[in-house]
Amino acid sequence: MKKKTYITALVCIVLLLCSGFLGFQYLNVNGRCQTLETQASQLQKDNSKLNGQLSDSTAELEEKEAYLAGQNEYISELSHQIDSLAEDKDSDRSDSDEDSSSQEEGITDPYPNLYAEGFNPQEKDSEKIAYLTFDDGPSSLTPKVLDLLDEYNAKATFFVVCKNNEEYDKYLPEIVKRGHTLALHSYSHSYGQIYASKDAFLSDFEKVYDWVVENTGYTPSLFRFPGGSNNGSSYVVTEIIDELERRGFQYFDWNVSSGDGSNLTTRENIIDNICNNIGNAEHPVVLMHDGSGKNATIAALPTVLKRLSEKGYEFRALDKTVPSVQYR
Secondary structure (H helix, E strand, O other), X not given: OHHHHHHHHHHHHHHHHHHHHHHHHXXXXXXXXXXXXXXXXHHHHHHHHHHHHHHHHHHHHHHHHHHHHHHHHHHHHHHHXXXXXXXXXXXXXXXXXXXXXXXXXXXXXXXXXXXXXXOOOOOOOOOOEEEEEEEEEOOXXXXXXXXXXXXXXXXXXXXXXXXXXXHHHOHHHHHHHOOOEEEEEEOOOOHHHHOOOHHHHHHHHHHHHHHHXXXXXXXXXXXXXXXXXXXXXXXXXXXXXXXXXXXXXXXXXXXEEOOOOOOOOOHHHHHHHHHOOHHHOOOOEEEEEOOOOOHHHHHHHHHHHHHHHHOOOEEOOOOOOOOOOOOO
């Protein structure tokens, strides 16, 4: 009896221990399962996030690749345009060289008659020589200027502008007849027009050249830029100088100004400007005007001629032997 009771108790103890062990194992396994589920859930979230980041990175990469492809196409197009421009430039240069060659041969020169004798500037001696120059004529004042110059046996240079006035046209041969130099200034005297390009200047220049030749039979060789050679585009004026010098023409600026370009200038201002400054120039080229309205110049001229004569100056006209006074 005791033995059965002992066995029964032992079995109960074993069962109890097995139940406890199994319970513990269950709880342990359940906890591990929950942990694994949590980790799995977190991994899914991380994976989803990584997939999103990967997707974003892929889209960004594709966008950058598309941008780079576009840039490569743009660069390629620019290179093509540059090559095309270089070819056009070479072609233009070749055409320009051919045009220059043709012009030298007198084949395609648009101004075939626009040529003058070359120049041979010479150093002047120590004589006191003044070169009086008159711009913007002829006008009704020109005959008065010519008479005053005759009184002092003075020779001058007249840079003329076409006025489309038959009365004024008659003064051109009179200038030549009295031994003065007839030079060119402009046909239109329109800065915006003549300084637009080399060809625009030459077109205007040919008109005033033809006008002088037709009225006098005299071939002018000298010219003066309206406003001086420092007017207009530097590039355009340089081109004009090169072309006209190639054709045998020579330009003169001035180194003594009467200041009569302003309508506010008085007779006294003109006299002072010339007589007080002429000694500062080695070869004084004096700027004056005989255009319409320059009555103050006519009033000042007798005194200018008298005072300079008393200082020992001789008045001569510009010609191809006189060293040029030029701003450029």
